[in-house]
Amino acid sequence: MDRVAENTVLTVERVDVRIVPGALDYALENHAAIRANWQRECAANPSLYDGEIYLAPEARLEHGVLTAGFRRTSFATLMHWRRDPARMRPWHIFSVGVITSREGDLIAAEMGHGHAIAGRIYFPAGTVDNQDIVDGRVDYNANMLREVREETGLDLGQARMEPHFNLVTSNRSIALFRRFRFDASTWELVAAINDFLARQSMRELARIIPVSRAGQLGEATPPYVRAFADWHFMNS
Secondary structure (H helix, E strand, O other), X not given: OOOOOXXXXXXXXXXXXXXXXXXXXHHHHOHHHHHHHHHHHHHHOOOOOOOEEEEXXXXXXXXXXXXXXXXXXXXXXXXXXXXXXXXXXXEEEEEEEEEEXXXXXXXXXXXXXXXXXXXXXXXXXXXXXXXXXXXXXXXXXXXXXXXXXXXHOOOHHHOEEOOOEEEEEEOOEEEEEEEEEOOOOHXXXXXXXXXXXXXXXXXXXXXXXXXXXXXXXXXXXOHHHHHHHHHHHHOO
């Protein structure tokens, strides 16, 4: 993966990420720094919860197949990992079920106040957790369906799923984008999500942002997300 150009969209035919036993060396080696950073993060945002997540010491992309071995670790480790300037770190591999309207627009969102990345703009998605593990492997389709339903109320099962993933890597993250095209207009989707959010006591999303052209997303959006969105519109 180290030779894959960052912020470049690549088609991936298959993803095989397995859970491997043992502790994550990165978490052991950085234990004190992780604990200190977690205390600072919780002081700034008391709503944070230190659940279990997964990071991969190694990942490989060959002949259109992504393979990796996940080791279980903590959300606190991920929060430190995000701030760690070291070049060589574990890989964070996650999927993004991209809500796509009848017109081909993409539905993004600003993360809510209580979120670990509040104010940033992403496509609704989330980190793999124990609910997404089936027979020792990550079920990324299940992860996408669960996260999009939890955050927006939409059921990706009612949309047409593209047959492959679109991989983008950036700063030791591997994002696996997969578009789901709904038979609904952009504004129908936005209205449905806003209706869902209005009924939530603790909403994860602050506002919904329909994306209709390349270059629309700005600095509040990570480069790998902008790269995918621009690629989508330039290849539509």
